[in-house]
Amino acid sequence: MTPAAPARAAVLLDPAADVVELTRQVCDAESVSGGEGALADAVEAFCRDLGAYEVLRDGDAVVARTRAGRPERVVLAGHLDTVPLTDPPNLPVRRELVEGEGEVLAGRGTVDMKGGVAVQLAVARAAAAAGGAPTRDLTFVFYDHEEVASDLSGLGRLARGHREWLDGDFAILLEPTAGAVEGGCNGTLRADVTTRGRAAHTARAWRGSNAIHAAGQVLARLAAYEPAHVEVEGLVFREGLNAVAIRGGIAGNVVPDRCTVTVNYRFAPARSGAQAEAHLREVLDGFEVDVTDVAEGARPGLGLPAAAAFCEVVGTPPAPKYGWTDVARFSALGVPAVNYGPGDALLAHADDERCPVAQILECERVLTTWLLGAAPSEEVR
Template identity: 55%
Template sequence: MTTTVPTLDLTADPVELTAALVDVPSVSGDEAMLADALEHALRTQAPHLEVVRSGAAVLARTHLGRARRVLLAGHTDTVPIADNVPSRREGDLLYGCGTSDMKSGDAVFAHLAATLTEPRHDLTLVFYDCEEIEATRNGLGRIERELPDWLRADLAILGEPTGGAVEAGCQGTLRVEIRTQGRRAHSARSWLGDNAVHHAADVLARLNAYTARDVDIDGCVYREGLQAVRIAGGVAGNVVPDECVVTVNFRFAPDRDAEAAQAHVREVFDGYDLTVTDLSPGALPGLAAPAAREFLAATGTTAQAKYGWTDVSRFAALGIPAINYGPGDPNLAHTREEHVDTRAITGCTDVLWRFLA
């Protein structure tokens, strides 16, 4: 059976384009239909762009010979729909899955790609898949392996939801499991056992006494955090447990690399065996780069630290300054009531137009 590709008008108001993108479901791993629609729209409405396809990702770029290249990147996938598609409008608010994270940012970028035919910087557009799930499936990783030339730029702007603020760099994230051991016994004769859950009290005490750093980098203050995010232990309601696992998450400032972050957590929990289950380095702000300074000037604001991990880290690892800038509200991402203020969409479009045109 032939599936009709949805029609997108990239020259339309970015608010209307956001609604159109939301109305094409694209839960992680199922972005092909939206990718088809974006690819068709870019090929037919933006003849000044070179367009290629990579799996469920769509890439486009100019070749104008400008001194600098700016890359605009946005993921097209969403978390599972929660009865919030199709989109709906209430006054200045547009509701729907992905409105905030991050189809409003995608709409701004796609609109600029089609309508800005003579930008003062060369442009690369990357609409990629599978950002909301495990990192091994992230479309940017595939593009980096298969089409590395497409990720070269003097500045990368990710349309992640920031409420129209400029969020520079990002925190790194590290998860470890800390195991405490004991000896099983019948709980009626508990003195014959050794309770592993009770031994976890020392781990929690160290966390409770921990003092996190605030780190100022290029005027952006990154707050670190070390938190227990899960405790698992126990065999049955009448058994003294012989093992307990405390999962700890460390959100670290980007002045620490991955090795330094691990070394710090091992120091905090000296005497315990740690198993690293997840590790993604952070990204430095990169605000000294000329293109980044130009963009900040166009916004008329100052940058602030990004609390959380985003794909700016991937660009930082490639030596490309990268920032987060999008109209969505990060606090609304992944919620049933997810929505975006349409005035923020218009404002972000105006700022990027000033910067690029």
């Protein structure tokens, strides 16, 4: 008889906690990729208790949405998982004063991206108190497995199995942007570039052909490559083409007959994945190129009235997103999306991960003002 799986410890989220305390509670619910279940349970219970939403679940992904029939639907999305903890663990979260930053919450997930998840919960609560969908229909998406292989993504699973759950006219992914709007994202492509030679004993190297030496020509082309700056819908995206790994050789006395250079190409959303591959093959013409992974980028979509109104409330000019994020998944579904959330992305995954309290409060204020026409209640704060 197979033993029963151990019961997971319950996570409780205080329905009356302000957004900063909610961030602490969400962060302290450890949810390294693959272990999001207890936090997903708590998020589901929190949303159900608000009484204003249809709540749906697939695995450890939770969706809460209004069905008021408004002419426009906005999606707010964020992932529940984090990368592994440090040793010793950087949990529970601590409130600290940092010179030049003010008060911060420090610990795993504060930046990537549980500060954003807490803002989602606080906005969902404020919208429920205002009737659920006073100006627009709302969908809140909380999903699992973002920090691991793309084929495990909870958002990807929802897109494949429950496409209609992600319907919307505009989406905001609450990834860390330090409270600025970052439109679209670059695409990313990985490829293996292989050079071949002929094996020989190094004592008689002239009888062979060194594949690692031949790879120097690949590296020379990459070193000489000048990445483009591409304007897309008013934002300038910076591309990049880099060698990120090299493998070759079998022993210290053998001339290697094979060498592989792994290349990563970050391409502006003006290019499709096929166009990016064609460009890479052009740059490395004459070499054996095997594309192993490609993810399309996303155009900014800032020309939408909803996006323009949102940027106006934020009050700072939007910037491009150089890295790849799940806005690309929404873009592939025909839902224009931007990145907007608390925390400095440069501190994501860092041992000293921390998020300014002021940014968490400001993101809550901006989203609540934009969606509901009113700032968060001081009673909740």
